[in-house]
Every structure is written in C-alpha cells, then in structure tokens.
Amino acid sequence: MASVKRCNSELKTLELPKKVKLKTLGQQLLNSRGHINNLPILLSFITPNTPPHYALESLLSLQSFFIPLLPQLPSSTPHSKQSNPGPETVYRTWLRSKFDQLVNSLIDVAVSTSQSQDALREVVLDAIMEFVKVGNAGKFHSAIYHKLLHALVHSDLGVDEILLDLLATKYFNYIDVRYFTYISLEKMARTVDGKEDKSRSPDVEDKSQLPSMELSILKMHNLLSHIPPLEASEEKLDHEMWNGLGIFIGKSNSKEHVNLEAKQAKSHKSNEKVLSSRNVAKKMKSKFTKAWIAFLSLPLPLDVYKEVLVMLHQTVIPHLSSPIMICDFLIRSYDIGGVVSVMALNSLYILMTQHGLEYPNFYNKLYGLLEPSIFIAKHRAKFFQLLDSCLKSPLLPAYLAAAFCKKLSRLALCVPPSGSLVIFAIVHNLLQRHPSINCLVHQERGAGTTRETSAGDNDNSENAKDTSASRDLSDDKPGIDHFKNEESDPKDSNALRSSLWEIDTLRHHYCPPVSRFVLSLENDLSVRARTAEIAVKDFSSGSYATVFNNEIRRRVKQVPLAFYKETPTSLFSEFPGWTFQFNDEDHQEASAKKQRIV
Incomplete structure (x- = not known):
C-alpha cells in the first residue's frame, strides 16, 4: 500500500487529459463487457518504457478486471480443443491470452533496469503475486511464479537485489511460496548450463542476450540464501500459506476447488484435512534437498564456491x-x-x-x-x-x-x-x-x-633387511x-x-x-x-x-632497570675506543647556535 501511495503521488504530475482518458477506459472496462476493446489499449501501457504513472493507472484497472475472472478462465495450455467452440469459450480463451500477455508484461517491468520503474516495482510484484495466489482456478499458480523467478535469475545485474529483498521480506515467510521456490530453483539448476528450458518465456529466444552462466548461478545462490531456514516451519503447528486453499491438503479435497468464494466459506472444514506439521516438514525437506543437490552440481564460480562452503555446515x-x-x-x-x-x-x-x-x-x-x-x-x-x-x-x-x-x-x-x-x-x-x-x-x-610402522602392521624379514641395508651411515651421527x-x-x-x-x-x-x-x-x-x-x-x-x-x-611485576654508580664513558666497557666527551659549555654553545639558525 505504501508503494501505491507513492505512485499515486506521482499521478499529480500527469497531464490531465491523458489521466482522465486512462481512468475512463478502466472504468468502462469494469462496468460493461461492451467496452472489452479497452483491454488491449490498457495493456499497451504495461511496458518497461512507459512512464510509471501511466503504467500504474492501467495496472490498477486491469488487476481489478482480471481478479474476479481468473477462476473462470481456461488453462493456459488446454488439454483438448473443441472442433466448434462456442462464443463464450472463444471469449474466455481470448481473455486468457490477454491475461498471459499482462503477466509477461508485468514480469518485464519487474526485472527492468530502468531506474524510473523503481517506484512501480513493488506494486508490480504485489500484482504478480496476487495472480499467483488465485490464477490457477483459485489455487497457487506455480507456472507464473516459476516464470517470475526465471526472469529474475536471467535478468541484468542489480535488479535481483531489489526484488530479492521484496520477496524475502514479504513472501518467503509463507511456506507454500518457499515450497515452489525450491521446485523452481531445482528446475533452473538443471537447465542453467545452456539446455533448453521449456518454461522460458517465448519472447526470449536469443541466448546471446542472456547473462553469463556464472551470473545466473550467483543469483540462484542469492535466492537460496534469502529463504528462511527450516527450523521455523518445523516448530510451527499452524503453517502460514500465501494461498488460502494450501498445497498440503489431503487428496479428498483435490476436487473441491471449483469456486473461490465457496471454498473460502468451507475453509474451516478443509482445515481438518490439512497434512500434519511433521508431513509438511518432510515434504519441505525433500524439496530443499533436491534444490541444493541440483545447485551444488553446477560449476560454481570461486566466490560463490567459498560462500557455499562457509554456510554449508x-x-x-x-x-x-x-x-x-x-x-x-x-x-x-x-x-x-x-x-x-x-x-x-x-x-x-x-x-x-x-x-x-x-x-x-x-x-x-x-x-x-x-x-x-x-x-x-x-x-x-x-x-x-x-x-x-x-x-x-x-x-x-x-x-x-x-x-x-x-x-x-x-x-x-x-x-x-x-x-x-x-x-x-x-x-x-x-x-x-x-x-x-x-x-x-x-x-x-x-x-x-x-623404521616407523602403522598400528597393526608387522615388519617382515625382507623389508627389515632392505631398510637396514639402505640406511644412511650418517643416521647415527649426533645432531x-x-x-x-x-x-x-x-x-x-x-x-x-x-x-x-x-x-x-x-x-x-x-x-x-x-x-x-x-x-x-x-x-x-x-x-x-x-x-x-x-x-x-x-x-x-x-x-x-x-x-x-x-x-x-599484562601487569608487569619486574621491570628491567639499568643502574650505574658512575656515568658510563664508553658504549662497551671492554672496548677502549669510542668514548663519550661531554662538556656543558660546548652543549650550551651548540644550543645557542641552533636557536639563531631557527
């Protein structure tokens, strides 16, 4: 909400006609299906090059439009295609394609290196995570979340720190977010060596545009190190999850995710069938292990190698x-x-x-x-x-x-x-x-x-003879x-x-x-x-x-002192030369000359 307020403050500098036009297009889209053509227009403002205040105005309208419709939209990759789909099916499929376009645009804005997008970045991340929360018929949309992490790992240097801080402070406390983070990192660790990643956005085809593998490994390590340790999840009896329906629910509830509102009304019944804390910790430990094993199999850069060895134990x-x-x-x-x-x-x-x-x-x-x-x-x-x-x-x-x-x-x-x-x-x-x-x-x-022998080893006669024959005669000499x-x-x-x-x-x-x-x-x-x-x-x-x-x-008990009954006249008493000739008159004359020179 703080980011929304900051961005709203920037809207005061908008050109009034354009601001009114964007707001009007959004209100028309929310009020009537007859203005559905406003959807592509609003989508065109969700780009990294668009000023943040324009992108924010469009995002608020599009988010309000898609959130209620997401449980009704078809899957991104339908298993079967009808020969003669009805108008409603065609309409929902078209909406789904526009929603996918919106998600890709939001991810591009989130990982953009433009400094003008810093004020909008937190709002965009919140919108993406909101779509992750309910985008899969009311369940956790792991594909969108994996696409976000993939773009983060393969983004330019500098952007990852901002998003990592936001993810760590706002979302890594949810156990289901950590669960799917481990799954995504395992997949990326197995494909970061240059092999084709099927989950990669189709807009990114040129591998030469991607950062080096060392940079991607560095960002994967940053993600792993930002995830809170598992002690907290093992000690808590009631795990906090980002998606209210949860991923740790018994199989008997898998067919009940029909309507989000109906499911929220029955949430007190589904809580009885949630897996125990011990089983949840076991599943989390399994995903944690797979993610780290896959990461450690990568050719780690030297600086990452040392950081991993320091924290491993x-x-x-x-x-x-x-x-x-x-x-x-x-x-x-x-x-x-x-x-x-x-x-x-x-x-x-x-x-x-x-x-x-x-x-x-x-x-x-x-x-x-x-x-x-x-x-x-x-x-x-x-x-x-x-x-x-x-x-x-x-x-x-x-x-x-x-x-x-x-x-x-x-x-x-x-x-x-x-x-x-x-x-x-x-x-x-x-x-x-x-x-x-x-x-x-x-x-x-x-x-x-x-001859030295290890514990339990016995010297045979041949080895003893060879040793005594080859022994150097100087071994018996002192020193x-x-x-x-x-x-x-x-x-x-x-x-x-x-x-x-x-x-x-x-x-x-x-x-x-x-x-x-x-x-x-x-x-x-x-x-x-x-x-x-x-x-x-x-x-x-x-x-x-x-x-x-x-x-x-240290407190010194005895201090070495030099006491002489008579003033010494030589540096070494046994050496007769180099005596000290000390005269008070000569000393006073030398001091006076020094003062005149100064």
Whole structure:
C-alpha cells in the first residue's frame, strides 16, 4: 500500500487529459463487457518504457478486471480443443491470452533496469503475486511464479537485489511460496548450463542476450540464501500459506476447488484435512534437498564456491533429508587444496563424526594442509579448532600423532608469534592425549625406532633387511634430524625417530608470550601427572594485534632497570675506543647556535 501511495503521488504530475482518458477506459472496462476493446489499449501501457504513472493507472484497472475472472478462465495450455467452440469459450480463451500477455508484461517491468520503474516495482510484484495466489482456478499458480523467478535469475545485474529483498521480506515467510521456490530453483539448476528450458518465456529466444552462466548461478545462490531456514516451519503447528486453499491438503479435497468464494466459506472444514506439521516438514525437506543437490552440481564460480562452503555446515547440512548425499561435493572440495580445503573441512568433519562417512585419506589431506600460509588465512580460527578436534581420538596411531607434532613444531620456526602460540596449544594437547609419543620430548641418540610402522602392521624379514641395508651411515651421527618435512605421507615422515627440538629452540624467542608459553609447556611435561588440555579457541584467532594488546594489558611485576654508580664513558666497557666527551659549555654553545639558525 505504501508503494501505491507513492505512485499515486506521482499521478499529480500527469497531464490531465491523458489521466482522465486512462481512468475512463478502466472504468468502462469494469462496468460493461461492451467496452472489452479497452483491454488491449490498457495493456499497451504495461511496458518497461512507459512512464510509471501511466503504467500504474492501467495496472490498477486491469488487476481489478482480471481478479474476479481468473477462476473462470481456461488453462493456459488446454488439454483438448473443441472442433466448434462456442462464443463464450472463444471469449474466455481470448481473455486468457490477454491475461498471459499482462503477466509477461508485468514480469518485464519487474526485472527492468530502468531506474524510473523503481517506484512501480513493488506494486508490480504485489500484482504478480496476487495472480499467483488465485490464477490457477483459485489455487497457487506455480507456472507464473516459476516464470517470475526465471526472469529474475536471467535478468541484468542489480535488479535481483531489489526484488530479492521484496520477496524475502514479504513472501518467503509463507511456506507454500518457499515450497515452489525450491521446485523452481531445482528446475533452473538443471537447465542453467545452456539446455533448453521449456518454461522460458517465448519472447526470449536469443541466448546471446542472456547473462553469463556464472551470473545466473550467483543469483540462484542469492535466492537460496534469502529463504528462511527450516527450523521455523518445523516448530510451527499452524503453517502460514500465501494461498488460502494450501498445497498440503489431503487428496479428498483435490476436487473441491471449483469456486473461490465457496471454498473460502468451507475453509474451516478443509482445515481438518490439512497434512500434519511433521508431513509438511518432510515434504519441505525433500524439496530443499533436491534444490541444493541440483545447485551444488553446477560449476560454481570461486566466490560463490567459498560462500557455499562457509554456510554449508550451518544452514544446509542440518536440513537435508540425507546429508550424506553431498559427500562427493565435499570430498572434491577437500581434494582441491589450499583455502578451499580448509573451508570444506568443517562440513566434511560433520559428515564423518555425525553421519558415518568413511574417508580413508582424510588425515593425509589434513597433514598436507599444514603450511605457513594457513596461519594468515581468513578462516584459520575454525581450522585450528577442527584440527585439534580431529586429533582428539585416542585411537590414532602413534606415527600419525608424532607426524602432526613434528610438522607443527617445524612450522613454529617460521610463522608469526600468534601462530606459534596456537601450535604450542595443539602440541601440548597431543602430548597429553597420546603418551606413546612422549619420547619426542627428549629423544636420546639411538633410542628412536629404526623404521616407523602403522598400528597393526608387522615388519617382515625382507623389508627389515632392505631398510637396514639402505640406511644412511650418517643416521647415527649426533645432531641429525630424521624427520622428513617435505614428505606428504605422515607414515613415511620418520617423526618417531626425531624430537621436538624446535620447541626448545623457541625458549629464546623474541616475543615474550612465546618464550613464556614454551616454559609453561616444559613445566607441564616435566610433571608426569596428567594436566588439563589447553583450549585452542583461545589462541586460534590471534594476530600481531592481539598479542600486542594482551602484552600491554599484562601487569608487569619486574621491570628491567639499568643502574650505574658512575656515568658510563664508553658504549662497551671492554672496548677502549669510542668514548663519550661531554662538556656543558660546548652543549650550551651548540644550543645557542641552533636557536639563531631557527
């Protein structure tokens, strides 16, 4: 109504003769069938190039004319054609064709890029949704709604944000609108790759005029992300629907949609046969799943790909009818590497821990993600928390836990101080959970295993002989680290033959929090009693700024002071040269010269 008032205010600037003519044509059309020829004239003003005040005046008249007639009009695609149709049938068929023309014109105005149509856009969308509500013999007209969404997805960039906001705020709260939105998005996802879409408007024939596929995928993602989550629909016992007759009604009511007024009078009887909330939620979940599965099968652009991975574990996986269906998508994402693998780790971990997904190469891929760039990535906080959770199981073999300890310790030498802190927290937790790798704390010469084996594997004699024969003689020399940092397979990294000398090196780190953390770690390990694990989330999102802010807020108990009984005369006491010659008279003379120069 607010949009109608805004547009009515613009009507004051109309040329009076033309305004009176349009209003007169509309009144004549509403009062008498004899003025039916006014209908094409009014339709000619519903175009993107028509001034908004003219289009609004015509739309108000046409909407008032068609709404009462829609339940009586034939289908857009009649199943059978009569050989000798009567005059009334011909008249209603002609009206139906004009109504279809009106709908196409309204959709063109809604997705028009003309800024002059912004004031009219909300009124046009309301009119289209009103036709959707009762356009199919009083039932929800899904074809018109699909045509609207199709035009929205294939429109120019910029228009979708306005219509999406209007749809989300006014219509996505209705469960039947969401239901048909999922159906339409599934259809478009299967045809957006360039195949022919039978539901596409016949006016759009040149595919070269359509936007790129990447832009269409971006708009489909915007539509999916604007739809409210399913929790609200599952908790409500009385679902609010845009169409009063509803789509979740038993089959016994399917033949009762004869007259809209009669049906509204019997609405209290039909409410008794509406499906239960559990069945409605089940149907919604099925359509939600099909829409997302079809969308994820598209070649997503990189920016959309990242946005999907970020939201997948919160807004998609909990509402899928079978979350395991997206395992292929997540495994492909996890195999890409880099930041994409980091973003896919969260959802993949949920499938593994909560839905029984088996992924044998999971830890090998996770081991490969440990690179210096991960410590400055945007989503590093969640990654480190998941890394700590993935290494929490006591069933991990010793070689795997040792490999992660060594890899993280080696990274601590080249990452920022905030990264060193989170590494110490994870290493501390690993040493507490897996006592079998405590040998890494102080590895004596020759005490390490000669060859790492996985849990449950037995070395046969031939492999043992080959290994001993190929062993380098320098392995027995002191100061040799047997850990292979460049090895991608944790089993072949020789981590159990090494030690955590990197942690000991960082006792003298230039950043005080790092050196203090190393000392606390040594104290915890020196006490054989089991200590509490460190919360990785307290360090996972750290940076130079957080380390500095925490340090300046820290209460210092001891301050380093330099006290001299006599004023020093040289920079280094043991170096006789470069002495300081300080004279008060020379200093005063230099100051006076400086003032004169200024």
